[in-house]
Amino acid sequence: MRIQKLDRHTRRNLLEDLLKRSPNQYGSYEEGVTRILEDVKSKGDEALFEYTAKFDHADINEQNIRVTEEEIREAYELAGEELISIIRKALVNIRSYHEKQRQYSWFDSKPDGTILGQKVTALQRVGVYVPGGKAAYPSSVLMNIVPAKVAGVEEIVMVTPPGKDGKVNPNTLVAANEAGADVIYKVGGAQAVGALAYGTGCIPKVDKIVGPGNIYVALAKKAVYGYVSIDAIAGPSEILVIADDSANPRYVAADLLSQAEHDELASAILVTTSEELARRVSEEVDEFLGVLSRSEIIRKSLDNYGYILVAESMDEAIDIANEIASEHLEIQTRNPYDVMTKIRNAGAIFIGEYASEPLGDYFAGPNHVLPTNGTARFFSPLSVDDFIKKSSIIGYSREALEKIHTDIEAFAQAEHLTAHANSIKVRFEDKEA
């Protein structure tokens, strides 16, 4: 891996480089996505079946679009007992963590008859997009469905593209069934997003669409935002490791590669205060590259977006980490919790040399759907928060309103909203008459 001193020049180039991966740059696909969405809106199921034939080469119709119980039973046999048991163990941890994210309705009352509060309601129906083909990750199915389930969503509608044989990946089906999907439809791509946003004969309209997908899916989600809610648009995966000379170079190297293997746009960055560690991590990376099965992808992603940066000080390392706002941040230093207090921007923070990033992908419990591409500056991990919404509660008595009614009327008048003022005034006109 390239080793660079973290100076102003490196810093600027690096930040510009990483932003090139933004899904905002794929304008050329937009036209096709718009056409698909319009077709689904106007032609409904017919458009779904046509696009599934065209893109997935599968023959899907009203009769077979919905995954049957028989197909799920079959999937359990194909998935095998070991994976089923691991999925169940992971689910225990994932549910337990997300249970702690629950939010509750509250109110505050005063003896004058004022009640102010906030009512928390789960979304009613949610769509979960699950990619097919080589990106069919059962762990991702768990991570998208569990928070919705914990939030209390009444109906979870999953969509996923079928293979040419009209079947869905069995591991995906097992994960969906274990996590609690209520119904699964065999449709993918922008057409599936359109179906969830507008509703078709077969597929019901949902309130929110979550789940990762390719560029067509991402653009379709962005286009329907407003009709329905969406989760953050996922970009390529990222890891940033902050390490000092106490870190184990073999662990650091292995963790960098675990993200680099995702795809050629993935980014793996080490920022260290130790030149010695920088050198040794680079050596370990080379060694692993000789044995790992996905080394071709890894090599490309490291060439594109892999960096080992040597910082002058821990503060400088922390500073660049906050600026990059990485999806995954590992802190492998002598006092990792000290460093953690200074981190503003990161999707998930892994602390200490045994908190390896894949632990979070599969098993620890926190969600692995995390803000990418610098969006950890303002977005959060997928959570129960994404599947609830709030309504303000305002209850007032005559006594409470009377104390402030002239102030409200004057404020409304200052904004020239006379009917606003009037609606307060009429309640006290008997007094003024």
Added chain:
Amino acid sequence: MRIQKLDRHTRRNLLEDLLKRSPNQYGSYEEGVTRILEDVKSKGDEALFEYTAKFDHADINEQNIRVTEEEIREAYELAGEELISIIRKALVNIRSYHEKQRQYSWFDSKPDGTILGQKVTALQRVGVYVPGGKAAYPSSVLMNIVPAKVAGVEEIVMVTPPGKDGKVNPNTLVAANEAGADVIYKVGGAQAVGALAYGTGCIPKVDKIVGPGNIYVALAKKAVYGYVSIDAIAGPSEILVIADDSANPRYVAADLLSQAEHDELASAILVTTSEELARRVSEEVDEFLGVLSRSEIIRKSLDNYGYILVAESMDEAIDIANEIASEHLEIQTRNPYDVMTKIRNAGAIFIGEYASEPLGDYFAGPNHVLPTNGTARFFSPLSVDDFIKKSSIIGYSREALEKIHTDIEAFAQAEHLTAHANSIKVRFEDKEA
């Protein structure tokens, strides 16, 4: 106002009608907005000054784009003591309510060395858009700035278009200063949104842009979503009143009109179980129309999107209220809290005959920036939540990881992610060697 029986036909027409007001329908403006955003991105301040000259007919440059302390002092004199004092009283209530929305970092630890948690961090820099001209509402300035301030945002950057004289509305400036805006720039429209999203020489890049605006501002916000976060895209205002025969027709009529006066796209709907109330509210509306200053706007908005619907039962009334998912919902019935328990979808719920909607706009404390156009199905009122984000915390010891390391490795292998499996495996290879 038209009175209709709430049957299936009315219901469908009504829902279709309301959706016509969606900002998603204004595709024809998109091209202009895209050009403005591209200009701001490539030419920076120069583009800001040009567009401000073109659209606001004001001469703005590096020297005068930032509102000075002198201008703020001047604004206090122009606003007058009464308004300043009312703003301060309203601020006490608004701050107090939003303080209760604070969320806190938490962690959960186990004796085996596991620490899982969630770290809450305020966004660092936020942009608040404030409209100029006839829509210059100081109350809206308070509602957008206070939750950011309570969340702990370090820097609040406000933008608002200047008048031809290069000045900003004094009431806006007083509200901004009282609420705690850190810096105010005289620029509006899509160009202001672009400046906040990309940064220019004068205006710093922010993490999130909030605040209402015209169709150009709404489309610009949608376009930059992903580079920065945005609040929900605001549509025209709405009120829905659920009332039974116990309601005061004069209060109900006054409240309907308070929303109808906003603009011609505003919607005011009464759903009642009482034909008698329906008739009497309609009469009261006619009476108020003779005296209210904004009756021309009100008449148009009632013609477009005003309805009095007579429902068979309270359950039917509640059902249509949930389907419409109104921005403001008033419950004026004998047992309003019973009805409230059945409401799923509403921005703010006003309970009882003294909880008039304008009370919430100005004074009660809850935010008046609310989801519109059916988006209360999945969006929440603007709140402290909008100005924080979360990072997962994952700390593991060797002991804790050892118990599950083979499960994680097997899960990763099942997804063919061998470098993921490797990053766990290397930590225990000494044992296996």
